[in-house]
Amino acid sequence: MKAVVLGFLNFLILFQSLAQAPKREMRGVWVATVQHIDWPSYRNFNAIKQQEEFLDLVESHKKTGINALFVQVRTAADAFYAKSMEPWSTYLSGFQGQAPRPYYDPMEFMLKACHQRGMEFHAWINLNRATMNGQSLLSAEHIARRHPDWFVRYQGQYLFNFGIPAARNYIVQLASKLVQDYPIDGLHLDDYFYPYPVKGQVFNDQASYLQYRLPGESLEDWRRRNINTLIEDLHHGIKAARTKVKFGISPFGIWRHQSNDAKGSNTRRGLQSYDDLYADTERWMREGWVDYLVPQLYWPTTHKSAPFEPLLAWWKSIPFRGHLYVGHGIYHLKSEWSAMEMQKQLGLVRSYPKVRGSVFYSSKHLQENAKGFRDTLRKASYAHPALVPAMPWIDSIAPAAPRVKRFQKKDGRLILEWEAGPGAADGDKAAYFALYRFPSDAIDPLEQAQYLVYVGQAQEWSIELNELKESQGFVLTALDAMHNESRPSPVQWYYKKED
Numbered sequence: 001m002k003a004v005v006l007g008f009l010n011f012l013i014l015f016q017s018l019a020q021a022p023k024r025e026m027r028g029v030w031v032a033t034v035q036h037i038d039w040p041s042y043r044n045f046n047a048i049k050q051q052e053e054f055l056d057l058v059e060s061h062k063k064t065g066i067n068a069l070f071v072q073v074r075t076a077a078d079a080f081y082a083k084s085m086e087p088w089s090t091y092l093s094g095f096q097g098q099a100p101r102p103y104y105d106p107m108e109f110m111l112k113a114c115h116q117r118g119m120e121f122h123a124w125i126n127l128n129r130a131t132m133n134g135q136s137l138l139s140a141e142h143i144a145r146r147h148p149d150w151f152v153r154y155q156g157q158y159l160f161n162f163g164i165p166a167a168r169n170y171i172v173q174l175a176s177k178l179v180q181d182y183p184i185d186g187l188h189l190d191d192y193f194y195p196y197p198v199k200g201q202v203f204n205d206q207a208s209y210l211q212y213r214l215p216g217e218s219l220e221d222w223r224r225r226n227i228n229t230l231i232e233d234l235h236h237g238i239k240a241a242r243t244k245v246k247f248g249i250s251p252f253g254i255w256r257h258q259s260n261d262a263k264g265s266n267t268r269r270g271l272q273s274y275d276d277l278y279a280d281t282e283r284w285m286r287e288g289w290v291d292y293l294v295p296q297l298y299w300p301t302t303h304k305s306a307p308f309e310p311l312l313a314w315w316k317s318i319p320f321r322g323h324l325y326v327g328h329g330i331y332h333l334k335s336e337w338s339a340m341e342m343q344k345q346l347g348l349v350r351s352y353p354k355v356r357g358s359v360f361y362s363s364k365h366l367q368e369n370a371k372g373f374r375d376t377l378r379k380a381s382y383a384h385p386a387l388v389p390a391m392p393w394i395d396s397i398a399p400a401a402p403r404v405k406r407f408q409k410k411d412g413r414l415i416l417e418w419e420a421g422p423g424a425a426d427g428d429k430a431a432y433f434a435l436y437r438f439p440s441d442a443i444d445p446l447e448q449a450q451y452l453v454y455v456g457q458a459q460e461w462s463i464e465l466n467e468l469k470e471s472q473g474f475v476l477t478a479l480d481a482m483h484n485e486s487r488p489s490p491v492q493w494y495y496k497k498e499d
Contacts, residue, residue, distance in 0.1 A: 124189075
């Protein structure tokens with residue numbers, strides 16, 4: 001009897017993940033560039049081939065229903081973009097500080113590719129790493145050469161010492177400049193603050209602790225204060241550089257265990273970000289320093305010490321003005337996880353209205369279609385496009401509605417062309433468009449995900465007449481860069497098929 005009940009519950013979760021796709025949902029993928037994990041491929045130092053690879057990557061994810069890429073543009077105090085305070089990344093050319101050949105600006109290229117497809121681009125930067133190992137060849141302008149006193153050697157790497165105010169200020173300046181120079185949709189941090197603890201290794205920041213601590217302040221509280229100060233300063237610096245940009249972080253999935261803190265999650269073992277990484281994510285949410293969080297819940301629903309569902313419930317229970325998305329470790333599909341496990345996780349995410357979507361780690365594991373998971377997304381869970389959730393505390397003014405220029409049958413196709421309306425009250429113009437197709441008896445069709453058939457920057461769309469049913473309506477809307485949706489255009493009706 002118990003097995004029957006569990007089987008029925010699993011069926012309900014799977015059904016929910018497939019059938020109740022919301023119109024607005026974050027559907028993101030992390031694209032890791034460090035050590036050629038996702039892009040560019042290993043030893044691909046030809047700029048033209050890099051661009052071709054990225055276009056294949058972004059087009060593949062667009063077909064899967066993904067609407068946001070989180071691309072790592074800073075791996076170890078280096079850059080995948082031209083307008084940087086730091087040297088070019090070694091993963092672009094093979095040598096740190098050497099520009100891509102033939103020359104291009106990867107950030108500009110990737111931004112354009114994503115925005116043309118109606119997808120967000122989040123610039124993902126690693127905060128703490130200055131080198132990958134002790135043998136890294138650093139260019140003359142690398143920050144570790146210019147300010148070696150800002151770094152601590154730990155497990156063969158040079159890591160930023162965030163106890164030094166000048167080092168923190170450098171990070172804030174770097175992030176603010178990036179946001180000012182490029183129209184990215186979001187600035188994104190990963191889970192690396194103070195390093196993950198390694199047995200027998202000591203992060204030797206004792207001198208700066210003695211210099212900068214407050215009276216009676218413990219080493220642990222001092223480190224947490226350093227990270228809190230950095231996050232708060234990043235929030236203010238980024239927003240001062242450009243108000244309409246998102247700031248988000250993907251922290252380790254466990255804040256604290258309930259056995260250590262009554263406010264903690266119902267988990268029993270494992271690293272705690274508050275105690276081991278000195279990242280007080282719960283406070284960042286309370287203070288409103290971030291616009292979204294993507295906790296890395298990389299455990300299965302059956303895990304004995306840190307199961308997925310109780311952790312998800314804990315994160316959604318924290319008061320938070322911003323958006324909560326879930327980070328899924330789909331690399332586990334290459335080994336022990338089943339496709340059903342991932343569907344269960346998506347079903348659980350969709351069962352909580354406060355959880356606004358998912359981000360998958362990482363790109364190659366989704367593209368490789370392990371256990372057929374990409375196919376399941378394309379055919380079921382993500383069969384219809386989804387709009388990125390809006391953030392009204394940043395911007396709530398919608399653009400003007402688009403105007404239909406042509407709606408006609410020609411050469412066996414129905415063709416729809418349109419143009420953007422005038423600028424909105426805040427000066428923002430349409431960033432992309434959404435097209436809905438629905439039957440005449442549809443109720444609130446613009447609120448139903450299944451009627452959304454196109455999202456992108458193009459201003460023309462067509463369909464074979466033999467794919468249409470009688471009495472179908474078409475409506476267009478415009479969306480700005482913050483995903484505020486305009487009023488609909490007048491309905492265009494298709495009543496009768498051609499003979």
